[in-house]
Amino acid sequence: DWTPSALLKSQFLIGIDNQRIINYENSYSTLQPYSNYQLTIPNDNVRLKVSGNYVLEIYNNYYELQFSRRFIVYKDVVKVGGTVKRSRDFNYLDKKQTVQFSINSAGFPWVNPKKEVKVAIIQNYQWSTTINNIVPQYTLGNQLVYKYDKETSYFGGNEFLNFDTSDLRAPTAAISRIEFMDVYHHYLFTNTYRYNTPYTYFPDINGDFVIRTLQGENVSREAEYTMVHFTLPYTNRIGLEEVYVYGKFNNYALNDENKMVYNDKTGNIEASLLLKQGFYNFKYVLKAADGTIQNSTVGGDFHFTENNYLILVYYRNFGDLYDGIIGV
Incomplete structure (x- = not known):
């Protein structure tokens, strides 16, 4: 749950963690x-001693936090096998997916897995x-079995929308027009609501993005930043809720x-984001007054939707002060 452990820094880290990032390149002809x-x-300068959850924080010269990212370090000790099935919950047959899996201990010496794992x-x-x-x-031999239905179920959502700005001057399928001002502006076609339409399969990369450009070879320093414009019709279905466009980007x-x-x-809701050239997945989501996120209001939920599921296995031995990760 990302609660900080009681470990001293010397117990999980070798070296100095407060270091300047010296490996960088300036953009070229952008x-x-x-x-x-x-x-x-x-x-x-630094090495990590134990597996588990880590948070990387980036500060500017004034020690102001710019952003943070979570990452994990794991030991490949146990094997995890899983399947994604249609939910058996009658109320959500067409909307939910259930993740069922097992953990093969391969002789790992846990004593009380319900407490330790x-x-x-x-x-x-x-x-x-x-x-x-x-x-x-x-348990089944060396396996811990998790065959829940409701407890490990997710709303399926819908396939992510996408756009591609790899070519600055040529509009792709999702782009209606391109304008050049201070930078290139890519205007996406107005998206539609999909909650009341049948599920349609089209491949996506499950919210991810890939930086790429046709105007250069080194994307790290030759890809341009472009202003991408998103548009969605306003309807009473949204009401006063806040709408966001988001993804892994x-x-x-x-x-x-x-x-x-x-x-x-225009009667639309709009957003403009400065993004580096590439292929992007995105979704529209609503934030309710109580802070909850509603994914289905715009895109809908379907049990057919292809999603990635990551299963992390944590282990804490008796007397340990942290949860290590022993399998993914």
Whole structure:
């Protein structure tokens, strides 16, 4: 659950963690100047000693937090096998998927797995979707078996929408027009609501994005930044709820930058984001007054939808101060 452990820094880290990022390249011949920074862990200054959940924080010269990213370090000790099935819950037959899995201990010496082993299930690498506090239903030889239905079920959502700005000047299927001002502006076709239409399969990359450009060879320093314009018709179905466009490209964050704003001239809600050239997946989501996220209001939920599911296996031995990860 990402609660900080009671470990001392010296117990999980070797070296110095507060270090300047010195590996960077400045952009070359781009309309929008930028610098591309790279950091590899472990490196000459720092190494990690134990497996588990980690948070990387990036600060500017004034020690102001710019952003943070979660990552995991794991030991490949146990094997995890899983399947995704249609939910057996009669109320959600057409909307939900159930993740069922087993953990093969391969002789791992746990004594009381219901106490020592924890699991986390994550949909499309979006940490806010995590399901945890699930104990094995039973053991079968060396296997811990989790064949829940409701407890490990997810709304299927719909396939992600996408656009491709790899070619600055040529509109692709999702782009209606391109304009050049201070930078290139890519206007996407107005998207439609899919909650009341039949499910249609089209391949996506489950919310991910890939930086690429046809105007250069080194995407780290030759890809341009373009202004991408998103449009969705306003309907009474939205009401006063806040609508956001998000994906892995912004770490599934909901903030003012990706919040959609009503345009009284067009009757649409709109958002504009400065994004590096590439292929992007995205979705429209609603944020209710109580803070909950509603994925289905615009896109709908279908049990057919293809999603990625990540299963993390945590182990805490008696007396340990942290949960290590022993399988994925």
